Amino acid sequence: MSDKLAPDPRLLVRERGLAGYVEDFRRRIAGGELGSIPVIIGMIIIAVVFEAQTGTFLSPRNLSNITVYIAGPGIMAVGIVLVLLLGEIDLSVGSMAGLSAAIWAVLSVSHGVNDLVAIGLAILAGAAVGTLHGFFFAKIGVPAFVVTLAGFLGWSGLQIWVMGDEGTINIPRDSLVRDFNNFYFSDIAAAYGLAAALSLGYLAALVFQERRRGAAGLPTRPLSEIILRVGLVAVAAFVTAYTLNQHRGLPLALVIFLAILLLADFMVRRTTYGRQIFAVGGNAEAARRAGINVERVRLTVFTIASALAALGGLFYAAQAGGASKSLGSGNLLMNVIAAAVIGGTSLFGGRGWVWSALLGTLVIQSITTGLNLMGMASEIQYMITGAVLLVAVVLDSVSRRTQRTAGRT
Incomplete structure (x- = not known):
C-alpha cells in the first residue's frame, strides 16, 4: 500500500485554473450551496425593473437615501443573524428598539442628561434585556420563542410607561441621534x-x-x-x-452600519467564540460534549442581539424625528427577521453569514423604495415582501435537502 496522500480536491480545483473554478461552481450549485447568488440576482432584477418603471430608482439621491434607511434595520438584522445561527429566534427586537428610543429621549431630552451618556445607557438597557432573555433560555430552559414573545409584550408596555404622558418626544436639532440620519461627510x-x-x-x-x-x-x-x-x-x-x-457625500449612518458589520464578521469568522456559535447552532449536544459552554454562548448571543436592537432603535428614532409610544411596532420585527433570512442566513441554525444582514436589508428597502416611487399602497409592499421571504425560505429548505442528499450535512 502506498503511503502517498491523496491530493486535496480544493488544491486540484485551483491548479486547473478557470476550468477548475467553473467545475467547482457547478458542483456547489448541484449540491445546494447557493450562497448569495439568489440575493444578488434578485437585487439586479429589482434595480432593472424599478428603474424601467420610475426612471429615478438608480439616481444618486435615491440610492443615497437607501443607504441611510438600511442602517437601523440592518444593525438590528446583524443581531438576528447571530440568533438564527444558534437555530433560535428573538421576537423582542422591535419592542426593544422602541424602548431604547424612549429611554434615550426621556433621559436626554426631558431630563437633560448628556446625549452620549443617554445613548450609552439606552444600549446598556438593551444588553441587560438580552441578558435576561438569555438567562431564562440558556439557564432555566424556557424556549427562546416563549421568552422573547413575553419580552415583546412586556417591553412594549414598559416603553409606554417610560414615555409617560408624552405621546412623542421630538429630537433637538443639536442631538447626536439626529446626526444618525442627517449627517453626511460632504x-x-x-x-x-x-x-x-x-x-x-x-x-x-x-x-x-x-x-x-x-x-x-x-x-x-x-x-x-x-x-x-x-x-x-x-x-x-x-x-x-x-x-x-x-x-450629499458619505452618510454617517452607513459608516456606523459598515463598522458593525465588519466587527461582527470578524467575531463570527475569525474568533473562537464565533466558531462556537456555529457549533452550537449546528448541534448543541455535540458542542457541549466538545467542551463548549453552550449556556454561555446562548446567553451572550441574546445579549449582543438585544444591544444591537437598542442601537437600531435610535436610528429609527432619528428617521422618525423623535421617540414615540408606537416606535418599533408594526412590521419592524418581521422586516428585520426577513432581512436576515432573505440575505442567506438559515432559519434552521448553523449556517449563514453576517453580511446577509446587509444584503437582505438592501432587498427589502429597495422593494419598499421602488414601490413608493411608483405610488403603490403599503399593503402591496407587505405582500411582495412576504412573497420574497417565502421564496428565500423555500430556497433554504431545498438547499438543505439537496445537501443532505449529496452527503454534505
Whole structure:
C-alpha cells in the first residue's frame, strides 16, 4: 500500500485554473450551496425593473437615501443573524428598539442628561434585556420563542410607561441621534477614502489568510484569484463612493452600519467564540460534549442581539424625528427577521453569514423604495415582501435537502 496522500480536491480545483473554478461552481450549485447568488440576482432584477418603471430608482439621491434607511434595520438584522445561527429566534427586537428610543429621549431630552451618556445607557438597557432573555433560555430552559414573545409584550408596555404622558418626544436639532440620519461627510475624500480602506483591508485580510494556510500546509488561492476578488470589491466600493458623492457625500449612518458589520464578521469568522456559535447552532449536544459552554454562548448571543436592537432603535428614532409610544411596532420585527433570512442566513441554525444582514436589508428597502416611487399602497409592499421571504425560505429548505442528499450535512 502506498503511503502517498491523496491530493486535496480544493488544491486540484485551483491548479486547473478557470476550468477548475467553473467545475467547482457547478458542483456547489448541484449540491445546494447557493450562497448569495439568489440575493444578488434578485437585487439586479429589482434595480432593472424599478428603474424601467420610475426612471429615478438608480439616481444618486435615491440610492443615497437607501443607504441611510438600511442602517437601523440592518444593525438590528446583524443581531438576528447571530440568533438564527444558534437555530433560535428573538421576537423582542422591535419592542426593544422602541424602548431604547424612549429611554434615550426621556433621559436626554426631558431630563437633560448628556446625549452620549443617554445613548450609552439606552444600549446598556438593551444588553441587560438580552441578558435576561438569555438567562431564562440558556439557564432555566424556557424556549427562546416563549421568552422573547413575553419580552415583546412586556417591553412594549414598559416603553409606554417610560414615555409617560408624552405621546412623542421630538429630537433637538443639536442631538447626536439626529446626526444618525442627517449627517453626511460632504468632502469627497471621505467616501473615496473609505472605499480605498475597505479594498486595502480586504487585500490585507486575504494575504494574511493565505500566508497562514500556506504555513499550515493547506491549499492557497493563486495570486490571480486574490487580484480578482480584491478588484471586484474595489469596483463595488468606488462605484458606491462615486454615487454617494453625486448627492450629499458619505452618510454617517452607513459608516456606523459598515463598522458593525465588519466587527461582527470578524467575531463570527475569525474568533473562537464565533466558531462556537456555529457549533452550537449546528448541534448543541455535540458542542457541549466538545467542551463548549453552550449556556454561555446562548446567553451572550441574546445579549449582543438585544444591544444591537437598542442601537437600531435610535436610528429609527432619528428617521422618525423623535421617540414615540408606537416606535418599533408594526412590521419592524418581521422586516428585520426577513432581512436576515432573505440575505442567506438559515432559519434552521448553523449556517449563514453576517453580511446577509446587509444584503437582505438592501432587498427589502429597495422593494419598499421602488414601490413608493411608483405610488403603490403599503399593503402591496407587505405582500411582495412576504412573497420574497417565502421564496428565500423555500430556497433554504431545498438547499438543505439537496445537501443532505449529496452527503454534505
